[in-house]
Amino acid sequence: MVCGVKTLGQFIIEKQSDFPYAKGELSRLLRDIGIASKIVNREVNKAGLVDILGDMGTTNIQGEEQKKLDVYANEQFIAALTSGGECCIVATEEEDEIIHIESPVSQNAKYIVCIDPLDGSSNTDVNVAVGTIFSIYRRKTIDGRAVLEDVLQKGTQQVAAGYVIYGSSTMLVYTTGKGVNGFTLDPSIGEFCLSHPNMRIPECGYMYSVNEGNYGHFPDGVKKYIKYCQVEDESTKRPYTSRYIGSMVGDIHRNLIKGGIYIYPTTSRSPNGKLRLLYECNPMALIIEQAGGKATTGFERILDIEPTELHQRVPIFIGSKKMVEKAEEMMLMYTEKSPAENKVADAKLNDLGVVGGID
Ligand code: AHG
Ligand code: MN
Ligand code: MN
DSSP states (O other): OOOOOOBHHHHHHHHGGGSTTOOSHHHHHHHHHHHHHHHHHHHHHTTTTTTTOSEEEEEOTTSOEEEHHHHHHHHHHHHHHHHHOOEEEEEETTOSSOEEOOOGGGTTOOEEEEEEEEETGGGGGGTOOEEEEEEEEEOSOOSSSOOHHHHOOOGGGOSEEEEEEESSSEEEEEESSSOEEEEEEETTTTEEEEEEOSOOOOSSOSEEEOOGGGGGGSOHHHHHHHHHHHSOBGGGTBSOEEOOOSOHHHHHHHHHHHOOEEEEOOOSSSTTOSSBIIIIIHHHHHHHHHTTOEEESSSSBGGGOOOOSTTOBOOEEEESHHHHHHHHHHHHHHTTOOHHHHHHHHHHHHHHTOOSOOO
């Protein structure tokens, strides 16, 4: 029988030759993440049948309720990275501090993994897509125990990043800085198989994703951009469609395939935004940039931010290049401007077809 399928494992080994001095460590690390995600997938898939839905009754460092699946996924990824032997530190959304991996097999490990083990966990109880997001760095220090500074690196230093989406099918999408490839889990053989080679995000899309319930708390630039998306204009195919799942992985995966913008801005209640730089924004920014899109805070490239804290939050505008640029234009026009300056900006926006107030 002829087998035309390319598995994730085969693909990773093939791609190792893109890095002439590679010794297979990164490949093994990616393999370990793939294995843990299959275990999490198994649990997510049968979640309604076993006692794994609902709250754990605990909160994480950021004061967020932990779901049972958050804790389960966290344990699985840490276990896989510990037994795999290629990772010296794991930084996860679910733990206050970095975790040093000090198993006998990890003595020479040089990689740091930052992970959101279960993204969108508020959706687990209602059978809506959730995900895992990961980011990989090489440690900067050479000897001894790796330290927090090894984790606090700019997004440009990532050697790989990816996500898994546990959706109507389960997919793993990753990049090592040479394009983006997507693999669909074939449950009958238990393997991720290459299904979306060389993924590219459309330069312009027609969908916007933002939690509009927070509209009253958004900066004026975001309010204006949302109005821009809603205005009728044939030449730019507006109004755009609004789609918001509430799982960053789900929203960004859809936008990657169909085109679109995802925004989680600052709000008057969350002055730094909600999403975490190290294990949500940086990995997604690398993937989207590698697919031809753009990711900024509204003013500054996400990947250029120098992290100062482990659980740092940043605002994010990410997706199709042209859409992000248009949103940035409006952020620039309206941020910290006087009412008189806002009037001038309003006049400019009228030319773009955005009319009326924002309240
Ligand atoms: P997590 O489940 O890892 O805490 O992340 C949830 C994030 C993200 O996935 C999602 O897009 C966003 O929070 C939703 O936040 P709101 O409910 O405030 O819109
Ligand atoms: Mn998350
Ligand atoms: Mn999470």
